Amino acid sequence: MAAANYLPSEDQLLCSICLDVFTDLVTTSCGHNFCKSCITEHWDISDRCQCPMCKEAFNTRPDLRVNTLFSEMAAQFRQSAQQKASSSSSEQQVFKPGEVPCDVCTETKLKALKSCLVCLTSYCETHLKPHLTTSGLKRHQLIDPVENLEDRMCPKHDKPLELFCNTDQTCVCMLCHVSDHKMHDVVPLKEAYEGEKAELETDIQQMIQKRQLKIEEIKHSVDLSEKEADREIAEGVQVFTALKESVERGQANLINTIKEKQKTTENQAEDFIKELEQEISELKKRSSEVEQVTDSEDHLHLLQRFMSLKVAPPTKDWTEVSIHSTHEGTVVRAVVQLEETFSKEMKKLLEAELKRVQKYAVNVTLDPKTAHPKLIMSDDGKQVSHGDVKKNLPDNQERCSGYICVLGKQSFSSGRFYFEVQVKGKTRWDLGVVRESINRKRAFQLSPEDGFWTIWLRDGNEYKAHDAPSVSLSLKSWPQKVGVFVDYEEGLVSFYDVDAAALIYSFTGCSFNEKLFSYFNPSVKDGGKNSAPLIISPVRVN
Template sequence: MAAASNLLSEDQFLCSVCQDVFNDPVSTPCGHNFCQKCITEHWNVSDRCQCPMCQEVFTTRPDLRVNTLFSEMVSQFRQSTQQKARSSSSEQQESRPGEVPCDVCTGTKLKALKSCLVCLVSYCETHLEGHLTASRLKRHQLMDPVENLEDRMCLKHDKPLELFCRTDQTCVCMLCSVLDHKMHNVVPLKEEYEEKKVELEKTEAEIQEMIQKRLLKIQEVEHNVKLSEEDANRKKAEGVRVFTGLKESVERKLDEFINTIEEKQRTTKKQAEDAIREMEQEISDLMKRSTEVEKLSLSEDHLHLLQSVQSLNIHHLPPTKDWSQVSVPPASYEGTMVRAVAQLEETLSKKMKTLVEVELKRVQKFAVDVTLDPETAHPGLILSDDGKQVHHSDVRKNLPNNPERFINDYCVLAKQSFSSGRFYFEVQVKGKTDWDLGVTRESINRKGSFTWGFHEIITLRHQKGYWNIQMRNGKEYKALDDPSVLLSLKSGPQKVGVFVDYEEGLVSFYDVEAAALIYSYTGRSFKEKLFPFIYPGHNHGGKNSSPLIISPVNQTG
């Protein structure tokens, strides 16, 4: 009997319904064998009774009987398989916690090598052999071992989930596709798997790209923090050096001031002491003469008195000074402190000039090429062909009223805009009596209200997104902050530098030739694009006809 079972191929011991080794095999009238449970369940869900192998139809359900001989052969095949499994178990690895065990192994469970998506069983190397050799089992879909294969069965029809419904975005079995999802777009799992895999790979690539961008951004931020730290340390060291020097200058000037006061006091005191000493000496001499005269006046000897008077020459007193013309007034300290502070101010001004020169050289490194935009210019302005100069004209041009153009305010913006970082540009204002310049945000009102007066328009600039300074009447300088700040300048600038640090919220103006800071707007919050902004002022009959000129930056440091 054992020899007979060995003559049969292994796939002949597999049920064509469950594709596994026969369990309680029974024979149909047509001579085919099936697991008793498999054929019974198949006929229970089928509309008619027929053989799954040859499709022979039976008018009545046959009385199934166990094929004794074949059942014995299956039993011997099982024993042979188990012996092979036991003999090879020592060579195979036992399943460990977290690993998928073989569902067929009895006793010691070996580590599953593959899971079958058709059988819904996980197999070790020995029990997988049938799927690698049997022709019918070779068609089964194998995958790396997974647990809970029952989750891959349709809960409603107890069939493998082999299809994917794209309409409902869910996995379905064959019966689902012809019943609940009949009119839906249903495709094999593999087809949807391939598409989803491509999508996942694309998503993964996008995610990796996003990760790389953020890693690079982290490196950039960390690098910037490091640069900021280094710059902060340099600035602190520079600040300590500068303020220590200023402190020493103040202390030195204070010492000089105190020494001046004390020297004056010492001189006054010495003059007083010398005068007192001289007067005390005169008093001593006069008192001595007074004693002699008093003593002589008490004498009753006529001859002695007369002779003594002659010898004493009492009519001639000891030599003395006319003290009525001598004065030792208190020392005057008026102006001493003012002069000391003025000298200190001069010292500080020199140090300030040096600091501004260094700062100006530093910000000039952020110079940008600025060109005026004719599309924004008021019709009463004349721009040079290169877009570097602008002045007011008494003749208003007929230009289209495009959204970018100023109508009520004689202004023009640059073509360039900035929404981050730092930038710097210079404007020559030489020969002008009226002008405004600075930066403005993109959303400012360029049309204005025709009910506004000219001065009202200019005054309201600081409330409308402008950060600028202005000159009026050739002498009055003002920063249009809130409130406006009247600027006290020693001399009118010939060239003005404008520096903006977007993130810091800083706008600073410099007198380039004098290397002096004119004014700074600080602590602002910029949320829009910023444009360089220029107002050349009215012509005023030729008094203000000189153009404002955007000058190339001469970086001298």
């Protein structure tokens, strides 16, 4: 049995069929070991009787013998494995990284079950028993195990931090309460915790409610956007259907007109041809008669006959008669008519578009702190014009001194807004929006790159959009009132001729990342021709 105390490796004690430690170990005649049930079942389902290990074939199923030595080794190995498993279950209480260790254990540190706020010590199950049984220790406050218990001690008095000072918003001990925090609002930690918890829960609930309301607001906005999209689609379909029908109608009319003209031409040609063929027939008849009389030698008779044949010959002059195409200009006239139809439909669309943007009208007033010293503004902040005298005004940071301009008081950093400015009677002006960070102290380039989205008028009829590069504008009429619309998120700035309901120009793909302000420049008086003010007008939907 001494050999039984020797345990081979685990691999040597595994059945090659079930790959587990041998159970009822038996040996075949070829010397290989298997579980009795495994080898028996293997041979029951196999076509041939052979060893699974060495493949030696047997004519008849061999007798299986018990290998006493290996059976004892397997049994001993199984018992050892069970003991290790039992031992590992008790070792689960041993302190592991990330857990709080027992402060009392000296050799193997066990996992702490509780920490005492009075003793400032963490205990495992064994060392915790006195706190559960001794009357004096039962009154100590136990909590789930925590690290760094020394941080719970007052650094000044070396006493537990048991109170909370609402005045200074800090944890204090009893000695702090009667000394430095004597006149402060001090409460027990539990009360402070419950108060903070209630306040935090309230704040969280309010935040949740605000976000729920925001969700509802967003959903409502999506619903409105969907309705607006449906309306836009319906209007677009209606317009394009009308245009399509107009094009098809124009095409049909064009084809019919050309065909009718071609038919008229063909009928006229047929009449001419018929008349010519009739004359040819008559002439051939006369030619035949001439040939008939030429056989006679009676010259008097012949001469008299010729004279009668000359009576009433075909006299029509066909030299100037011709057939001309009458199709020239038909297509051009049809396209001109189609263009007129397109213009009418386009005007309808622009009128509808202007009405939509006018819904975003805001009350804009001029900001005196930004006005150039030569500008004169009305008391209500709605009118601005150029003055001859430069006023002595403080050169504050907001004031524009590079150009004779003034900004609006109101700033915009999201959404859409619209305002209208009367420019009637002026020969020069600048209008638009600018970003907050423009250089206000020197002359600057009016371009989107420098933070300006503006249009201007010069010499009474020269309109220009200060894009990159600048764009000269050809307008059918001279605007008397200009509407300015901005969609911050869309990056869009559009200018409208309000009275004509026409689009003047649009800046698209703009990048806005700071506050925007309305921009007004009434320009110089131009010898009195440009003395009229720029007037911010109330928006009235057409």
